[in-house]
Amino acid sequence: MRTLKINWLRTGLVLSFFLLIGAFWVLKAMEKKEEVKVEINSKKRLVTRWFNVVSYNTSNPDNKNDQILGTELSSPPSSITNPTQCSTGNNLGIPCAVSFEMDPSIPESEIQNTTVSDVEIDHSTTADSYARKNP
Incomplete structure (x- = not known):
């Protein structure tokens, strides 16, 4: 029973780690998208x-x-x-x-x-x- 509990804890920690990394990547991608929008809007046609x-x-x-x-x-x-x-x-x-x-x-x-x-x-x-x- 103790081994089963340790394995579930390990699995939970690994899944939490990957979920945090995935959320971080999604937030970074959204930031870059906003930067590109601002750069496009700031260019004026001369x-x-x-x-x-x-x-x-x-x-x-x-x-x-x-x-x-x-x-x-x-x-x-x-x-x-x-x-x-x-x-x-x-x-x-x-x-x-x-x-x-x-x-x-x-x-x-x-x-x-x-x-x-x-x-x-x-x-x-x-x-x-x-x-x-x-x-």
């Missing part, structure tokens, strides 16, 4: 958005603190190299448009009449490229 820009510092037109953003452009400025037109093909002259990689849900009104440096700070982005024209 798009390239172009804005008109006017620089009020004629001696240093590339100063981002003096570049005021205007309306959003429906498409990037053309790539023609005519220096008197706002063009992405023009590497000389003053900035006339700027692009950002940013969340498309940010309203245009939140960007207009702010400086390029303010937009970079407020929306965690950088000015990707400029279109330029000669005055």
Whole structure:
């Protein structure tokens, strides 16, 4: 009788051990699933958005603190190299448009009449490229 009791105790302890390990694995798997959900939801879709820009510092037109953003452009400025037109093909002259990689849900009104440096700070982005024209 004593041997039977010891065997049942051993069997019970072994089963309890495996049940605890199984419960631990299930909880770990659920934690990982929640982490993946949070990571997916935190990723935002970014798009390239172009804005008109006017620089009020004629001696240093590339100063981002003096570049005021205007309306959003429906498409990037053309790539023609005519220096008197706002063009992405023009590497000389003053900035006339700027692009950002940013969340498309940010309203245009939140960007207009702010400086390029303010937009970079407020929306965690950088000015990707400029279109330029000669005055």
